[in-house]
Amino acid sequence: MSEQFDWDVVIVGGGPAGLSAALNLARARRRTLVLDSNRPRNSATFHSHGFLSRDGISPLELRKMGREELEQYPNVSFERTIVEGIEPLVAADVADAASALEGASATVGAGFTVTHRGRAVTTRTVLIATGLREVLPKLPMLRAFYGTSIHSCMECDGYEYADKPIALIGHTDDLAERALLLSQWSRDLIVFTQGIGHVSDADEAMLAERGVRVDRREVADVAGDRDGLNGVVLVDGETVAREAAFVRPDYETALDFAAGLQLALDAEGLIVVDAAGRTSTAGAYAIGDATPPGPQQLIVAAGDGAEVAAVINRDLL
Structure with missing residues (x-):
């Protein structure tokens, strides 16, 4: 079934949450693509604090180190790009759809097409880790x-x-x-x-x-x-x-690219997830600031990434 798709997981967002998820999925031997716009909310900050062993590090340096760690895994790719859309696959979009979906759980679903830079890739699951925009x-x-x-x-x-x-x-x-x-x-x-x-x-x-x-x-x-x-x-x-x-900023999600997923959102516009990071759409997951309760420390986001990666890996089985 996995070979019917370009990737097992496409992660949208390359901050601590997305990179942590990618690292753990890489170690689970999942074919993982990370797509990041390189527009982090904390880019204006020179130092980040409270991250064990990295207290005081530049947030941009922390992201750079995370990407470098991913480079040692051949089953992971990282691209700086803008995601234009994510759409659920229908049967006609999957080669030998009956075979591809045979035995698939309702948790994972039929897969997705992710479009970026005018190119489309297919994936079994997607993980949204795009964070928030600050309105100062x-x-x-x-x-x-x-x-x-x-x-x-x-x-x-x-x-x-x-x-x-x-x-x-x-x-x-x-x-x-x-x-x-x-x-x-x-x-x-x-x-x-x-x-x-x-x-x-x-x-x-x-x-x-x-x-x-x-x-x-x-x-x-x-x-x-x-x-x-x-x-x-x-x-x-x-x-x-x-x-x-x-x-005290106001916060906005940047989820236009995910309109095709028809995700359930709460009153604040954050993505509704269960305790395991699953959204209302089978096969789509979300972590980090774009989920309730909203903005959180980097180390908490990284921990969420590791936890949801384990969930995705089990669901893909």
Whole structure:
């Protein structure tokens, strides 16, 4: 049955989740193709933290090392490319379809065609590991400091700003929860709600007990110099001195290429999966930030990749 397809698994996305899955599938002797657009969400960050044995490594260097490890396996291929579409195969698309599908489990299904750069390949299974896109606050100078003294992941970068003056900028309903978490690194914290972020009176009182202030004025911009961020600029003209800031982005999936799979999505647009990473479409799996609960640390994504790879390998049997 396997010989009817170009690949056993096509993985879309070459971050820690996708590369970890590919490595484990390679070691299971599965013919695996990794397709990656080379547009990681954390590309602006110079250092990633919390990854055992690689604490402080550049995220791009971590991806490079993962690709180099895959190169030693002859049954794996990695391509930088844009995936244009994934479609389930129908019987007419498979040579000797009756033979190819004989004994196939409902978990795996009939296979897929994956199109990239105008070329089509067939695969028994697909694994989506494309992550998310960040939609940052629309502040003119934010990008100049993003990844150096402005960040989105507190668990990743909070330690570097212990006891320093920090800002938390956002507009979502979880601002108070995030401020509480951030206060474990610094109590010199101001939460800027952008005039619309929801922080209840009870939440504000709770934060005040920890020394955290809430500023409900609208933020116009951030300010700084070559040494980094030095303030948050408000619409009334005041600049509030801060040495670092964390922003609460909105997140978007990038799943247009997977429309043909008709995947079930949750209210946030994330791919619904079971505990093993299986989607609502037989033979299609998903891992990493594009699945609930959304953004997570690199080492967690890599662990998910290894776990789902084991599931795919068993399902293919």
